[in-house]
Amino acid sequence: MTHDYDIDCSSPDRARISGVLRLSSPADYEEALGPVRAAMQAHEGGYTVDVSRVKFLNSSGITGLSRLVLLARSLERPMTLIGSESTPWQTKTLTLLTRLYSGLDVQLV
């Protein structure tokens, strides 16, 4: 198992994820992203997830990230995803995720 990543939920309205994430299944991501889910549920306003420093994310991880968007949709709370314009998978994938939820704002920096 690789742990070449960091998930920082120390702020109540924002999570910062960085590194290379290649966990082996969506269930592993459910566990790793558990604190983010808990923070999203606890914070009644909008929530921001900054993935601009995630260099690579495998398909199970993209599923995990998309499920955070589905959580925001089910909570009916606004969500912002911050990505990096210079990371090819982010420009394609993050923009597409707006189709899941009209309350999702994607900012590529």
Added chain:
Amino acid sequence: MPEEDALPSDIRFGTLESPNASSGALSLVDVRLSVPDVVHHWDRCRLTADYLAGFLVPEVAERHDVRMELSMIIDELLENAVKFCASNQEPVAVTVRHFGDAIWLETSNLCDKGHAEQLEASIRRVMERDIEELFIEQIETSAKTPDASGLGFITLCLNHDAKIGARISEATTDLYRVTVEVLIDRQEVVTP
């Protein structure tokens, strides 16, 4: 088995060909992995992918991301082959060929009829449907099955510009041989 329930004995879809294939590969690596071993030590999929990517892409700072991307692609394919494998009697095979203008990745494994049908359907969807629509549809579908992603082939095409093909053939009375092929022809990946 009733005729209408049977998979055709030999299915081939997607024709992948490197322009330089006839002159032979510049590099070729063929690795076999014992299924019970890899299932027990799942990280060996990643280690194998890292090895194969490292074999093809030199470890220099400016090519680190290319090497990592190639490893991620191989890892997706390899994990898929192991997850779908139905027999412990034969190893999963992963083959990497570098043709100079393209990298050809191939996995081969035995699986049961249900998995063969599932794989055929998922690869056909990737080849025939709009990839962005399929991506969104799959996220909604997999939300109902917590430990399923189903995005492996979709993200290979969407994020890595991979071309995918497959062969499925009857191996025994109840097992099918599945060979998945992926062609990567992006210049930044294939340049040695």
